[in-house]
Amino acid sequence: MGKKFMFTPYLFLTPALLVIGVFVLYPIVAVIYYSFTDYSIVTPPIWTGLKNYQQLIHDTVFWQALAHSFIYLLVTPVLIFLCIILAIIVNRKLPGINAFRALYYIPVISGSIAVGISWKLMLDTNGLLNGLLLSLGWIKEPIQWLAEPAYTLPIAMLLTTWMGLGYYMMIFLAGLQNISEDLYDAAVIDGCNAWQKHWHVSVPGLRPQITFVAVISSLAALEVFNEIYILTGGLGGILNSGVTMVFYLWQQAFKYHHAGMASAIAMVLLIITLAFSIANIRLLESGTETES
Template identity: 40%
Template sequence: MTSTPRRVSRREQHRQGATGAKVTSRNTLIAYAFMLPFLLLLVIFHTWPVIFGTFLAFTKYNIINPPEWVGLENFRELFRDEQFWSGLKNSLKYILVVPVIQVISILVALLVNRPLRGIGFFRTAYYVPVVTSFAVVGLIWSWLYQQSGPVNTVLMALGLMKEDRGLLNNPATALLAVMFVTLWKGIGYYMVLYLAGLQSISTELEEAAIIDGATRSQVFWNITLPSLRPTILVCSLLSTISAIKVFEEIYVMTGGGPAGSTYSALFYTYSRAFYDFKYGLAAAGGIIIAFISIIFGILNFKLTRGGKADA
């Protein structure tokens, strides 16, 4: 004897739906409760400083006295300051690191994306500089760059340097020397991102192309590289923004010298804020740096076609 399913009345269906809605609302409240500590920290340490910093950009403020509204005067002073333009110029020069570090990181990722014995050791070795404190890295490379140091000895032996002079003490080479340290330290970070991108590419596409007679270089240019476009967008955005607001390397290794040759835009804002106590001027400089970062971010989207991989 088969039992017929009980017919549910509309009132009971409505009651079940209301119960389901209450459960959903409860789950939502629980989710927000778990997110609340992070959201509070985000507002306190990110959102509020951005709002307050934007306000300070239009004021005269030195901590001791309350902010005094001055309108666009801080921006006018910035545009008249040759030191700010010099720092901005060096920050834009630093962007030359971006294409170099992306190309090398892709090549290293391709190198370690192989099922070889001991490959985990090499992946770790490439990543060690990333997790090393820049205070330690800066001190090590400052010693390597000093007069009669290891780097000078090698360059003199290769005939690439005629005079034994510390690279960080020479205005012509100081910025390039610091840029190389940034390059060396950042390769491992972007290598990991590109490695994740490579491992997300379907091997069936590459195998099918090889079966059809494509060479390894053709597979790379027509399948691998287009599939990496989303990762390239993320990495280029991160490295471009880091290059524009370079600070740690300058602070630890050169302090903006020699003769202002490594003075960056962000180091300028730091100096105005904590040396001269002109917080309004420093905030105005920060807004300009943020605006330039947005412009280069848009350019990255254009160059990578919005990070869309080819179908």
């Protein structure tokens, strides 16, 4: 009987571990191997050593993609800032407040494809935004929102931010509701006004949520694809203006069938996400230590 008890936990784990083993753990090992090979998917991989990495170093598109992915990380502080304010706004007892929270949540669940296509329709040269700006007289000529390279990345980042508002707002709202009322009362007695109160009580009280959102949203920013794909029609924008790390990975792997090169990009991406997550957690946790 003792022996049987030893086996049981592993039996429970087997189905899930098999799936995760095949679709997560094996791929990590495989990608490491592929990154050192020339692999066109159709023919077997040929070992080429560091060639893919050497090519990447001299690849201007790769450096562009890397830069774009780092620029994209700006959505993280913007989202943290906006969503804490949003959470403070919706954290009050008003009739119908739940309906408003639900309305803010709609972009989150609608899916980036449907949302991206809606935005694309609005931003069309002959679309709603230009119509509004023209009729208000703010512009004389319609602006080519989606064809102008300088706008590609900012528009995609705006879209990502807009889609994330409701999600991160809910996370901060849950955090706010865990903060004791006494702390706010104490802050008022100490002479804090409404906004100082939030700066001195809400923001420190939300530290776990800020860490969580920083990690999750920066991972999402580094892994952005759908927004770019929809807004640029799968082309990456004029002069690669919208090419991010994952978009370039997709192009190399699934458009040009350079699985080896794509794997090398994936390795760089993995190292960046790893470094970033560790840095995020370290940074935000060290903050708590110095304060307490």
